[in-house]
Amino acid sequence: MKDRLKRCFIINEDNPVLTRGARTVNIILVLLLLTGLFWFGFSRLNYPFYWDTIWKYRVSFFSGFKLTILISLFSLALSLAIGLVSGLAQSLPFVPFRVLSRVYVEGIRGTPLLVQILIFFYVIANALGVNNRFIVGIVIMSIFSGAYISEIIRSGVESIGESQLETARSLGFTRGQTYRYIIFPQVISRILPPLAGQFASLIKDSSLLSIIAIKEFTMAAREVNANTFSTLESYIPLAVGYLLLTLPVSALTKYLERKYSYAS
Amino acid sequence: MRLEISGLTKRFGDHVVLDRVDLSMRDVKSLVIVGPSGGGKTTLLRILAGLERPEAGRVHINDHELHFREEYLREYRKRVGMVFQAYNLFPHLTALENITLPLVRVHGVPAAKAREEALALLERFDLAEHAYKKPAALSGGQKQRIAISRAVAIKPEFLLLDEPTSALDPEYTAEVLDLIEELHEEEMRLMLVTHEMGFAKMAADRMLFIGDGGILAQGTPEEVFEHRDDVRVRQFFEKVLKY
Numbered sequence: 001m002k003d004r005l006k007r008c009f010i011i012n013e014d015n016p017v018l019t020r021g022a023r024t025v026n027i028i029l030v031l032l033l034l035t036g037l038f039w040f041g042f043s044r045l046n047y048p049f050y051w052d053t054i055w056k057y058r059v060s061f062f063s064g065f066k067l068t069i070l071i072s073l074f075s076l077a078l079s080l081a082i083g084l085v086s087g088l089a090q091s092l093p094f095v096p097f098r099v100l101s102r103v104y105v106e107g108i109r110g111t112p113l114l115v116q117i118l119i120f121f122y123v124i125a126n127a128l129g130v131n132n133r134f135i136v137g138i139v140i141m142s143i144f145s146g147a148y149i150s151e152i153i154r155s156g157v158e159s160i161g162e163s164q165l166e167t168a169r170s171l172g173f174t175r176g177q178t179y180r181y182i183i184f185p186q187v188i189s190r191i192l193p194p195l196a197g198q199f200a201s202l203i204k205d206s207s208l209l210s211i212i213a214i215k216e217f218t219m220a221a222r223e224v225n226a227n228t229f230s231t232l233e234s235y236i237p238l239a240v241g242y243l244l245l246t247l248p249v250s251a252l253t254k255y256l257e258r259k260y261s262y263a264s
Numbered sequence: 265m266r267l268e269i270s271g272l273t274k275r276f277g278d279h280v281v282l283d284r285v286d287l288s289m290r291d292v293k294s295l296v297i298v299g300p301s302g303g304g305k306t307t308l309l310r311i312l313a314g315l316e317r318p319e320a321g322r323v324h325i326n327d328h329e330l331h332f333r334e335e336y337l338r339e340y341r342k343r344v345g346m347v348f349q350a351y352n353l354f355p356h357l358t359a360l361e362n363i364t365l366p367l368v369r370v371h372g373v374p375a376a377k378a379r380e381e382a383l384a385l386l387e388r389f390d391l392a393e394h395a396y397k398k399p400a401a402l403s404g405g406q407k408q409r410i411a412i413s414r415a416v417a418i419k420p421e422f423l424l425l426d427e428p429t430s431a432l433d434p435e436y437t438a439e440v441l442d443l444i445e446e447l448h449e450e451e452m453r454l455m456l457v458t459h460e461m462g463f464a465k466m467a468a469d470r471m472l473f474i475g476d477g478g479i480l481a482q483g484t485p486e487e488v489f490e491h492r493d494d495v496r497v498r499q500f501f502e503k504v505l506k507y
Contacts, residue, residue: 173366
């Protein structure tokens with residue numbers, strides 16, 4: 001009995017792989033524990049749930065959800081472009097570009113997104129006369145996420161061993177050819193997992209755009225809450241909605257990690 | 265092959281690896297460079313490959329002088345075949361692609377012709393069955409033979425080999441040396457750094473002993489092996505030929 005319990009719950013040198021059944025048992029156990037915890041919490045709270053008031057706002061939730069997906073997708077594309085330019089700029093021969101890219105990356109990564117959104121929206125976009133919040137939102141998220149992608153790309157390029165670069169040199173490849181035929185094909189498979197992870201962060205981080213009144217998913221929940229005073233009923237669907245988006249991305253990340261850890 | 269070197273000096277930081285090396289050799293078919301580790305053999309070979317720039321000195325190979333500027337060196341490297349100790353095949357490409365990529369992209373050979381030539385080379389070196397494998401699926405000996413094929417495929421003026429068997433399991437050493445010997449017999453000009461003294465004796469028509477940043481002995485293999493005036497050369501051979 002003791003042995004069977006051990007085999008079900010413990011992974012170590014004697015029992016390196018769990019059976020499928022044992023894995024399911026573990027997952028159910030954890031879910032039960034969490035359910036119990038929440039159950040206990042809510043029962044102590046004595047909170048009366050009014051789900052029917054929230055149901056009336058489902059259209060508002062749904063359109064916010066859609067907008068979050070749209071902003072995330074557009075931002076992903078734009079931040080990839082920004083990240084690529086910035087990541088590669090760090091190995092350009094012209095030094096001011098390297099410095100500019102470094103300043104950009106450190107500046108963005110070192111300051112809160114909240115402040116970036118406020119400054120970009122109220123100062124820069126305002127000065128440029130851009131009023132379309134959807135576009136401003138995408139640009140802000142892209143600039144923010146681009147700094148992280150820049151680092152992902154830079155570290156990917158640096159992960160290609162010096163010996164390969166030297167071999168390319170010895171064969172007469174130019175710098176451009178080395179990037180195109182030697183570095184990129186290898187880097188792309190290496191950076192796909194962290195890029196997918198960055199996409200999951202992007203989806204969640206876009207919730208901060210609600211502070212400049214972009215009607216994305218979080219803003220929708222805030223509005224519903226303001227109208228109904230049903231706080232938990234407004235925000236619990238929000239959590240579920242984000243999970244619906246991030247869990248598949250996270251699964252994709254895991255899949256990519258597995259796929260490419262064997263390939264190389 | 266003619267090789268003229270004068271005043272060649274290379275430093276890494278404070279460490280002088282080559283100290284005002286002079287050398288003059290004519291009609292070299294295969295030059296083998298031996299000597300203790302850290303003595304400067306590999307650095308000399310890398311300078312001759314256009315991969316390292318000396319602090320001072322001049323190098324003439326055949327009828328041209330090496331200019332140590334990137335623009336010149338890139339053109340120069342296209343005419344030189346280089347084989348590394350650790351094979352350095354590109355891991356994301358198959359054996360065949362490792363050979364065709366430089367042919368197509370650097371030398372402008374049409375893809376179909378490059379493929380044909382590469383397959384012919386692989387066939388010749390008994391590697392045809394591995395053409396579509398990636399390096400991870402190949403043994404060390406096969407990888408090094410493919411790396412040599414890659415270097416030969418560009419029809420280089422001469423071939424430089426930096427300890428091509430040092431990273432191999434002993435069982436694979438022979439197949440790589442056989443291949444080098446075959447190239448030697450086909451009049452491919454070779455410069456080779458190696459610790460395989462038996463092979464050096466057999467394949468070299470000239471030999472250099474490099475140690476302490478300079479040339480301690482040179483001549484035919486017999487002359488160098490028998491060169492016992494210099495205590496450093498004598499001690500080195502006593503050690504490596506002991507077993």
